[in-house]
Amino acid sequence: xxxxxxxxxxxxxxxxxxxxxxxxxxxxxxxxxxxxxxxxxxxxxxxxxxxxxxxxxxxxxxxxxxxxxxxxxxxxxxxxxxxxxxxxxxxxxxxxxxxxxxxxxxxxxxxxxxxxxxxxxxxxxxxxxxxxxxxxxxxxxxxxxxxxxxxxxxxxxxxxxxxxxxxxxxxxxxxxxxxxxxxxxxxxxxxxxxxxxxxxxxxxxxxxxxxxxxxxxxxxxxxxxxxxxxxxxxxxxxxxxxxxxxxxxxxxxxxxxxxxxxxxxxxxxxxxxxxxxxxxxxxxxxxxxxxxxxxxxxxxxxxxxxxxxxxxxxxxxxxxxxxxxxxxxxxxxxxxxxxxxxxxxxxxxxxxxxxxxxxxxxxxxxxxxxxxxxxxxxxxxxxxxxxxxxxxxxxxxxxxxxxxxxxxxxxxxxxxxxxxxxxxxxxxxxxxxxxxxxxxxxxxxxxxxxxxxxxxxxxxxxxxxxxxxxxxxxxxxxxxxxxx
Amino acid sequence: xxxxxxxxxxxxxxxxxxxxxxxxxxxxxxxxxxxxxxxxxxxxxxxxxxxxxxxxxxxxxxxxxxxxxxxxxxxxxxxxxxxxxxxxxxxxxxx
Numbered sequence: 379x380x381x382x383x384x385x386x387x388x389x390x391x392x393x394x395x396x397x398x399x400x401x402x403x404x405x406x407x408x409x410x411x412x413x414x415x416x417x418x419x420x421x422x423x424x425x426x427x428x429x430x431x432x433x434x435x436x437x438x439x440x441x442x443x444x445x446x447x448x449x450x451x452x453x454x455x456x457x458x459x460x461x462x463x464x465x466x467x468x469x470x471x472x473x474x475x476x477x478x479x480x481x482x483x484x485x486x487x488x489x490x491x492x493x494x495x496x497x498x499x500x501x502x503x504x505x506x507x508x509x510x511x512x513x514x515x516x517x518x519x520x521x522x523x524x525x526x527x528x529x530x531x532x533x534x535x536x537x538x539x540x541x542x543x544x545x546x547x548x549x550x551x552x553x554x555x556x557x558x559x560x561x562x563x564x565x566x567x568x569x570x571x572x573x574x575x576x577x578x579x580x581x582x583x584x585x586x587x588x589x590x591x592x593x594x595x596x597x598x599x600x601x602x603x604x605x606x607x608x609x610x611x612x613x614x615x616x617x618x619x620x621x622x623x624x625x626x627x628x629x630x631x632x633x634x635x636x637x638x639x640x641x642x643x644x645x646x647x648x649x650x651x652x653x654x655x656x657x658x659x660x661x662x663x664x665x666x667x668x669x670x671x672x673x674x675x676x677x678x679x680x681x682x683x684x685x686x687x688x689x690x691x692x693x694x695x696x697x698x699x700x701x702x703x704x705x706x707x708x709x710x711x712x713x714x715x716x717x718x719x720x721x722x723x724x725x726x727x728x729x730x731x732x733x734x735x736x737x738x739x740x741x742x743x744x745x746x747x748x749x750x751x752x753x754x755x756x757x758x759x760x761x762x763x764x765x766x767x768x769x770x771x772x773x774x775x776x777x778x779x780x781x782x783x784x785x786x787x788x789x790x791x792x793x794x795x796x797x798x799x800x801x802x803x804x805x806x807x808x809x810x811x812x813x814x815x816x817x818x819x820x821x822x823x824x825x826x827x828x829x830x831x832x833x834x835x836x837x838x839x840x841x842x843x844x845x846x847x848x849x850x851x852x853x854x855x856x857x858x859x860x861x862x
Numbered sequence: 863x864x865x866x867x868x869x870x871x872x873x874x875x876x877x878x879x880x881x882x883x884x885x886x887x888x889x890x891x892x893x894x895x896x897x898x899x900x901x902x903x904x905x906x907x908x909x910x911x912x913x914x915x916x917x918x919x920x921x922x923x924x925x926x927x928x929x930x931x932x933x934x935x936x937x938x939x940x941x942x943x944x945x946x947x948x949x950x951x952x953x954x955x956x957x
Contacts, residue, residue: 723882758911
């Protein structure tokens with residue numbers, strides 16, 4: 379059952395071949411069997427899951443429910459879940475039992491989905507390897523000596539190993555796409571504002587966006603459909619109808635104009651990754667798409683821009699963790715300043731501290747114009763590059779990452795090397811564009827990801843292109859042998 | 863490029879972030895490395911560029927001035943490190 383598509387699972391539930399309770403028990407058993415080695419789950423909510431499964435079974439028995447009723451999923455541990463710990467990979471929130479649900483948790487609960495548990499992540503979503511989690515690193519099911527990518531490493535490891543059929547995730551600079559690429563999954567980061575951020579622990583508010591990791595574009599489309607839409611409680615959520623993603627999947631891609639940015643195929647790109655991405659582009663060409671070389675000249679500035687904007691916003695967002703209202707508080711504070719400083723010093727890990735420090739520095743008196751304001755200007759240059767490119771092409775295609783999954787511990791000593799992991803993914807966040815990663819090959823047994831970037835609110839088209847490719851390829855159907 | 867330990871201490875104070883000596887030392891190098899990375903921004907020509915604060919260039923949305931929140935003080939204070947009589951407790955600030 380764990381290798382079935384969401385549509386096949388829904389069909390199995392409706393035709394009573396199995397119940398939601400049986401399906402849920404199957405995944406809970408797999409978590410018990412396999413997760414000790416992978417460490418993808420931080421909290422397993424078995425009791426709650428079985429209660430949700432029974433409710434789904436009752437609905438199905440009455441002939442009610444929708445395409446997701448009774449299907450299990452895992453939530454990244456930064457989506458608040460009422461009554462369940464939401465730790466965000468941090469000691470700071472190790473004792474935090476969320477007193478309300480995130481908007482997307484409400485929506486997916488209402489769609490009848492069953493929450494198996496909360497999955498691991500880099501602390502406060504700051505990282506590209508899931509090694510900064512307070513709960514220890516998550517391992518890549520394709521090779522447990524390697525990282526699954528990050529920050530949504532728990533989401534991808536759980537789905538890639540069949541410990542959940544699908545999972546929610548978030549992407550601030552590549553945190554859905556890079557881990558999806560490193561584990562052979564399909565991941566989509568929607569347009570900024572497409573999905574409500576209400577109840578999602580904030581990292582960088584002008585970049586954060588929630589999305590999905592799944593085994594196929596078809597599965598991702600189903601879940602994204604249920605998550606997207608307007609919500610008053612997120613002031614940046616966009617009031618605009620949601621496209622019918624399932625309907626878009628079947629569109630003909632003949633005549634589609636695909637742009638290949640020269641900056642995404644330059645130095646640093648692993649030749650095997652390049653070959654796989656080139657082959658996938660050629661495959662799309664045989665399906666009737668046209669390939670056009672394009673230029674995104676400000677691409678080299680995207681990582682520097684991000685490492686001003688994101689830490690600046692993070693330092694401001696994370697000021698709420700002060701040891702007063704929730705989260706970690708130090709023992710026996712001498713005074714209020716000591717309470718703040720020690721609670722934060724003890725509660726945050728080293729990567730989070732680094733980013734708070736960078737953010738505080740670039741926002742501080744005398745440096746604001748040189749760093750923060752300048753970064754916001756360059757951000758517009760980067761967004762303008764895309765606007766110009768989308769006058770010529772419908773979709774932009776390139777690699778998601780420069781290489782395949784790296785070894786645990788390989789990059790932890792050098793923050794700057796780790797930051798460069800997101801060189802191809804960050805620009806889409808800065809410009810607020812939808813983007814996805816789909817598997818397009820393997821190198822030495824490790825998955826390779828292909829990135830697609832679209833115009834604002836063009837998620838349907840991205841899913842369409844991904845689905846068209848997945849109809850003529852089987853990279854998305856590959857499983858790591860030990861978990862098949 | 864690296865920051866002096868004095869600069870690191872000052873920024874840590876602004877962020878109300880407690881750091882030990884080892885962390886201060888390693889941060890003075892690491893912050894320097896990261897600032898070296900972002901230094902590329904200074905060479906970009908942005909003379910006539912308007913700063914971009916929001917990816918969709920959206921304004922703030924208004925709403926009707928009506929109460930939409932319910933009183934959840936008890937639920938929120940139940941997870942506080944220290945609360946009493948509906949108030950959050952902190953060390954004495956007025957002598």
